Amino acid sequence: GQNIDQPTEMTATEGAIVQINCTYQTSGFNGLFWYQQHAGEAPTFLSYNVLDGLEEKGRFSSFLSRSKGYSYLLLKELQMKDSASYLCAVRDSNYQLIWGAGTKLIIKP
Amino acid sequence: DAMVIQNPRYQVTQFGKPVTLSCSQTLNHNVMYWYQQKSSQAPKLLFHYYDKDFNNEADTPDNFQSRRPNTSFCFLDIRSPGLGDAAMYLCATSALNRPTDTQYFGPGTRLTVL
Numbered sequence: 435g436q437n438i439d440q441p442t443e444m445t446a447t448e449g450a451i452v453q454i455n456c457t458y459q460t461s462g463f464n465g466l467f468w469y470q471q472h473a474g475e476a477p478t479f480l481s482y483n484v485l486d487g488l489e490e491k492g493r494f495s496s497f498l499s500r501s502k503g504y505s506y507l508l509l510k511e512l513q514m515k516d517s518a519s520y521l522c523a524v525r526d527s528n529y530q531l532i533w534g535a536g537t538k539l540i541i542k543p
Numbered sequence: 544d545a546m547v548i549q550n551p552r553y554q555v556t557q558f559g560k561p562v563t564l565s566c567s568q569t570l571n572h573n574v575m576y577w578y579q580q581k582s583s584q585a586p587k588l589l590f591h592y593y594d595k596d597f598n599n600e601a602d603t604p605d606n607f608q609s610r611r612p613n614t615s616f617c618f619l620d621i622r623s624p625g626l627g628d629a630a631m632y633l634c635a636t637s638a639l640n641r642p643t644d645t646q647y648f649g650p651g652t653r654l655t656v657l
Contacts (some may be wrong), residue, residue, distance in 0.1 A: 465643065476633055478649035531646065533585035
């Protein structure tokens with residue numbers, strides 16, 4: 435079966451750095467997405483990785499290792515508004531998006 | 544601004560009473576998706592349309608139907624809602640279905656079943 439694993443919840447301090455990990459087992463791989471979802475709202479796109487390595491976009495960076503079936507989302511200089519769920523999703527060989535359940539990130543002052 | 548719009552944002556219905564959720568998009572995207580998301584769970588794909596081609600996920604209950612009368616609009620019909628159908632329903636679009644195509648989501652409709 436296809437599987438995406440992420441930690442259920444993480445806590446970090448305002449101004450700090452946090453790394454959210456995602457491991458996946460899917461039938462084929464056509465890219466990995468990270469989305470941010472605030473409580474009661476729709477997911478919004480953060481990043482896309484299809485090749486190994488680090489993609490940086492402002493305070494957020496995303497890393498991919500296809501051989502390890504592993505990605506992480508790195509958030510720097512955390513702000514209170516970063517409190518949200520972060521969802522990892524992998525596009526499989528049928529171009530379907532397989533979603534993780536999300537990691538709830540709690541930011542403390 | 545190009546966007547995905549869902550109406551209503553909140554819908555309350557009674558057990559067994561049919562309900563229709565709507566989604567429209569100004570992105571002119573070919574692909575539209577309906578997801579169901581329950582609290583602290585991954586979004587679950589119910590259907591998607593590639594233009595007018597309808598694709599039903601194997602485990603989507605028959606109670607759920609969908610219509611796409613034109614490129615801009617898509618509807619989700621729940622024929623006889625049960626208590627287990629209470630969830631957030633998310634509509635998303637993508638330009639095509641290529642690997643690089645990002646899905647853009649509407650704000651969602653939160654369905655309550657009494």
